[in-house]
Amino acid sequence: MPNIIDGSLPVVQARTAILTCMDDRVDPMKLLGLPPGDAHVIRNAGGRATDDAIRSLVVSVTVMEKPEIFVIHHTACVMGWVTNEQLRNLARRKSRIDVSQLDFLAFTDLDESVREDVSKITSSSFIDDSVVVTGYVYDLSSSQLREICRR
Amino acid sequence: MPNIIDGSLPVVQARTAILTCMDDRVDPMKLLGLPPGDAHVIRNAGGRATDDAIRSLVVSVTVMEKPEIFVIHHTACVMGWVTNEQLRNLARRKSRIDVSQLDFLAFTDLDESVREDVSKITSSSFIDDSVVVTGYVYDLSSSQLREICRR
Numbered sequence: 610m611p612n613i614i615d616g617s618l619p620v621v622q623a624r625t626a627i628l629t630c631m632d633d634r635v636d637p638m639k640l641l642g643l644p645p646g647d648a649h650v651i652r653n654a655g656g657r658a659t660d661d662a663i664r665s666l667v668v669s670v671t672v673m674e675k676p677e678i679f680v681i682h683h684t685a686c687v688m689g690w691v692t693n694e695q696l697r698n699l700a701r702r703k704s705r706i707d708v709s710q711l712d713f714l715a716f717t718d719l720d721e722s723v724r725e726d727v728s729k730i731t732s733s734s735f736i737d738d739s740v741v742v743t744g745y746v747y748d749l750s751s752s753q754l755r756e757i758c759r760r
Numbered sequence: 761m762p763n764i765i766d767g768s769l770p771v772v773q774a775r776t777a778i779l780t781c782m783d784d785r786v787d788p789m790k791l792l793g794l795p796p797g798d799a800h801v802i803r804n805a806g807g808r809a810t811d812d813a814i815r816s817l818v819v820s821v822t823v824m825e826k827p828e829i830f831v832i833h834h835t836a837c838v839m840g841w842v843t844n845e846q847l848r849n850l851a852r853r854k855s856r857i858d859v860s861q862l863d864f865l866a867f868t869d870l871d872e873s874v875r876e877d878v879s880k881i882t883s884s885s886f887i888d889d890s891v892v893v894t895g896y897v898y899d900l901s902s903s904q905l906r907e908i909c910r911r
Binding site for chain 2: 623626631632633634636638643645646647648649650651652653654659660661662664665667668669670671672687688696699700703704706707708711712713714734735736737739
């Protein structure tokens, strides 16, 4: 979408916004067969649809011509193996840092975590209803994407 | 760091945490010459050190053996070209969505935005003082990384 503001905005070629985990064993561009420059890739611990992820998605949806959103969580994700409490204890043991105020957004049910995050995006008043959002689980062992839900 | 909780946590090989922009023209693994599986890559609009980015960094620092953090912003970044107000107007024009409550974290000075985000991380009470944090600007035209600051 060139020149959307006043001619000075650099061309935004990207057409896809991906929300996924920070674990770089997940290569979302490769998984979705996208060429370089074709996506906005938002990554955080767990690939969770936090307020900040939604801030980024709103930027994507605003500057892209006809965007599509993909949410990809994965097997063997640290955020699905530990609880908030275990992470807090570990941080305390390792660096004597008190992170008792932090919600790490750990989850216990992988498929459900995808449904939850897709739902947070589709129910956000900041994301237009016409935007297609698809949720996947990526299996690190089989290198397969499994669709969980779609709006 | 294997077996950090009770033997059931998958091995975390990653040793580097990178905070960068969601624009996939920036390939942080390639830029830093890291092999696959060696990093946690946190990405959002602008590569900003938001509370959610810090949540992810705390997870990285907690589960990695001896982590190092890199902050990479880049030239021709949408977040450095538009203001919050322009993005809000654009969203309103495009989808009639009111995003007046959203702070998009746009910036005007690229180098300063890196210094600001490195400072947010190093001053966070959740990140141990011993963690090295380095801030860079990546020039998309010359494909060069320029160091801005380091703690």
